[in-house]
Amino acid sequence: MEDNVEVDVHDLQSLFSSTQRDYLIRNNGDQIAISTLNGKKLGLYFSASWCPPCQRFTPNLVDIYNELVVKGDFEIIFVSADEDEESFTGYFSKMPWLAVPFSDSQTREALDKCFKVNGIPHLVFLDENGKLLSDRGVEIIGEYGSEGYPFTSERVKELKDQEEEAKKNQSLRSILESPSRDFIVKANGNKVPITELEGKIVGLYFVLSTFKKSSDFTSTLVKVYNELKAKESNFEIVMIPLDDNEEAFQKELDSAPWFSLPFKDKKCEKLVRYFELSTLPTLVIIGPDGKTLHPNVADAIEEHGANAYPFTPDKFSELEKIEKARQEAQTLESVLVSGDLDFVVGKDGIKIPVSDLVGKHILLYFSAHWCPPCRAFTPKLVETYNEIKSKHDEFEVIFISSDRDQASYEEYYATMPWLALPYNDKRKQSLSRIFKVNGIPLLVALGPTGKTITTETRGLIMLHGAEAFPFTDERLSEIEAGFAEMAKGWVDKVKSDLHEDHELVLTRSQVYTCDGCDKEGKIWAYNCEECNFDLHPECALKEDKGKPNEGWVCDGEDATGTQVLIPVNGGMIELYISKQVTRDQQMIDTLMEKFNIFSKHIEQMKTEGSPNCSNPWSENSSLVSAGSTHVSPTQSIDKPTNLLGYAISEQPKEHTKSMQKIGKYHYQSKNLVIERKRRDRIREGLFALRASVPKISKV
Ligand SMILES: [Zn+2]
Numbered sequence: 001m002e003d004n005v006e007v008d009v010h011d012l013q014s015l016f017s018s019t020q021r022d023y024l025i026r027n028n029g030d031q032i033a034i035s036t037l038n039g040k041k042l043g044l045y046f047s048a049s050w051c052p053p054c055q056r057f058t059p060n061l062v063d064i065y066n067e068l069v070v071k072g073d074f075e076i077i078f079v080s081a082d083e084d085e086e087s088f089t090g091y092f093s094k095m096p097w098l099a100v101p102f103s104d105s106q107t108r109e110a111l112d113k114c115f116k117v118n119g120i121p122h123l124v125f126l127d128e129n130g131k132l133l134s135d136r137g138v139e140i141i142g143e144y145g146s147e148g149y150p151f152t153s154e155r156v157k158e159l160k161d162q163e164e165e166a167k168k169n170q171s172l173r174s175i176l177e178s179p180s181r182d183f184i185v186k187a188n189g190n191k192v193p194i195t196e197l198e199g200k201i202v203g204l205y206f207v208l209s210t211f212k213k214s215s216d217f218t219s220t221l222v223k224v225y226n227e228l229k230a231k232e233s234n235f236e237i238v239m240i241p242l243d244d245n246e247e248a249f250q251k252e253l254d255s256a257p258w259f260s261l262p263f264k265d266k267k268c269e270k271l272v273r274y275f276e277l278s279t280l281p282t283l284v285i286i287g288p289d290g291k292t293l294h295p296n297v298a299d300a301i302e303e304h305g306a307n308a309y310p311f312t313p314d315k316f317s318e319l320e321k322i323e324k325a326r327q328e329a330q331t332l333e334s335v336l337v338s339g340d341l342d343f344v345v346g347k348d349g350i351k352i353p354v355s356d357l358v359g360k361h362i363l364l365y366f367s368a369h370w371c372p373p374c375r376a377f378t379p380k381l382v383e384t385y386n387e388i389k390s391k392h393d394e395f396e397v398i399f400i401s402s403d404r405d406q407a408s409y410e411e412y413y414a415t416m417p418w419l420a421l422p423y424n425d426k427r428k429q430s431l432s433r434i435f436k437v438n439g440i441p442l443l444v445a446l447g448p449t450g451k452t453i454t455t456e457t458r459g460l461i462m463l464h465g466a467e468a469f470p471f472t473d474e475r476l477s478e479i480e481a482g483f484a485e486m487a488k489g490w491v492d493k494v495k496s497d498l499h500e501d502h503e504l505v506l507t508r509s510q511v512y513t514c515d516g517c518d519k520e521g522k523i524w525a526y527n528c529e530e531c532n533f534d535l536h537p538e539c540a541l542k543e544d545k546g547k548p549n550e551g552w553v554c555d556g557e558d559a560t561g562t563q564v565l566i567p568v569n570g571g572m573i574e575l576y577i578s579k580q581v582t583r584d585q586q587m588i589d590t591l592m593e594k595f596n597i598f599s600k601h602i603e604q605m606k607t608e609g610s611p612n613c614s615n616p617w618s619e620n621s622s623l624v625s626a627g628s629t630h631v632s633p634t635q636s637i638d639k640p641t642n643l644l645g646y647a648i649s650e651q652p653k654e655h656t657k658s659m660q661k662i663g664k665y666h667y668q669s670k671n672l673v674i675e676r677k678r679r680d681r682i683r684e685g686l687f688a689l690r691a692s693v694p695k696i697s698k699v
């Protein structure tokens with residue numbers, strides 16, 4: 001536990017001075033004696049001009065500094081991670097505080113090391129005696145601004161408690177009012193007292209007008225709003241603008257019939273945190289009593305329009321019943337026939353009437369050539385298709401393209417042996433709505449009656465190939481039974497030299513990385529839940545005779561599940577879950593840019609994917625797709641801390657429980673090899689969070 005051995009009271013002279021120097025500098029060249037810092041609270045700001053999150057954070061910090069510096073007992077010291085003197089000087093010229101001279105790289109590196117800086121921007125607070133208060137300054141500033149002063153843990157706790165209290169006593173005014181403002185605005189500039197909205201059902205509409213999903217939703221919402229207003233419903237909407245650009249904001253407000261918080265009102269960002277905004281568009285519903293009635297009804301409005309009003313639990317269960325009834329009545333023709341459009345096309349372009357397909361097992365394949373995960377999955381689907389088709393003729397796949405031009409559609413379809421909707425067929429819209437397609441590739445299985453069997457066919461095919469056919473629960477139970485059979489003869493618990501601390505338990509697992517051989521495994525693992533440690537049965541039972549020879553794979557090819565990225569201090573955790581959840585890269589990028597939610601700079605999180613891929617699901621089974629933090633070469637690796645628990649993802653509808661386990665992060669293995677490997681992964685800022693994969697213990 002070497003991490004605990006640290007000095008947390010610092011002597012300022014030895015921190016900042018060198019043998020030639022007992023001063024710090026200002027950007028005008030002034031030299032400020034280090035001794036003048038005695039008795040002041042200090043912020044040590046580790047930052048660099050080449051780091052975009054730093055660039056965004058610095059102006060914030062300048063505002064807060066200017067508010068606090070008048071107190072006379074606060075100072076910030078910039079510790080640069082710039083690459084050359086020139087960029088340092090340019091960057092420092094925007095900072096009203098002190099800096100360690102760029103030329104003194106020794107002191108800068110020593111400070112990096114001393115405060116274990118493993119990513120920037122990084123802000124450390126020391127109290128007036130040089131005692132370490134917090135190294136989470138970036139988060140504290142982001143969350144509380146100057147209110148966080150003096151940045152003691154007591155103060156942070158106090159603010160947290162206040163927030164909790166405010167949540168308990170939530171009212172429309174506590175949500176919307178600020179000390180300096182008790183009104184909201186209309187497009188014409190009129191101010192309306194918040195009290196006028198009390199007693200109404202109020203939708204808080206978070207908008208980033210430059211984000212396409214937001215602007216698309218706005219037009220839907222305007223219709224619904226007008227419809228409800230015409231019925232004299234007790235309903236109002238207040239826009240929470242997240243725009244940086246005043247013009248864009250004004251344009252959005254001009255087109256909206258509802259109210260808004262003022263442009264760049266501080267409350268906007270606060271509400272983002274308060275309601276734990278995780279996606280856009282979001283429409284939070286506040287009931288007449290001021291309490292939150294629903295965290296986000298955007299989907300419900302897309303689907304049911306004004307019928308979703310008044311957004312009560314009763315209303316939602318009613319809508320659910322209607323949807324169930326629709327599903328019960330669903331046939332192949334009800335989903336695939338629209339007026340004259342009663343056919344699909346075959347390889348040679350001939351039209352095949354939908355009626356010819358009635359009674360077959362049908363897979364609807366939502367996919368596009370521009371989407372790398374789609375291209376990666378298609379060959380697997382072709383292989384599976386051929387295998388199923390060779391045994392069951394009553395089986396067909398229909399390609400539903402999201403391609404952007406005829407040529408790429410044709411090129412892509414040429415790789416597929418099955419049927420398709422024609423390019424740009426208008427039925428695609430209704431199919432996307434019915435099957436709630438918000439990410440591709442998506443593979444929907446319809447049974448012979450036309451009813452939906454599952455929308456998670458892709459995952460099943462990745463796991464079980466053609467064996468999964470016909471994708472029913474019954475079939476999956478049979479497969480499970482097969483797995484149980486496979487594990488016969490394996491002991492329930494085993495002690496392994498690779499993990500001396502605890503016994504390992506034989507566990508049903510979807511996909512994991514073996515901590516013994518570092519390769520991927522699936523189906524069965526010997527697992528230590530406490531340490532998040534997995535071994536292939538083969539690796540765990542090495543010494544035993546009767547080695548198992550199936551039930552595990554080491555070749556890392558068939559990963560299934562969906563990648564979800566969870567920001568943590570120092571990087572991203574990559575979460576695999578068996579459910580298909582959209583990883584919405586654009587959303588992640590947008591939110592990351594908007595709010596300094598993450599204290600660290602995440603480098604290029606893109607997979608090899610095209611930047612246009614709006615809903616890419618990474619197929620990468622190895623942990624390479626998310627970025628890493630900027631790590632300075634001198635730094636030691638720290639263990640991950642400060643899980644924000646702030647998932648930028650659309651939560652899967654049922655398996656949310658498994659996703660809530662992310663708070664768990666104990667790691668205590670004594671095995672050095674494994675420790676080193678794990679630290680390597682930590683260094684990359686990436687973890688496969690195996691605890692999140694649904695597991696069934698064998699016993
Ligand atoms: Zn292994």
Ligand SMILES: [Zn+2]
Nearest residue numbers: 501502528531
């Ligand atoms: Zn353990």
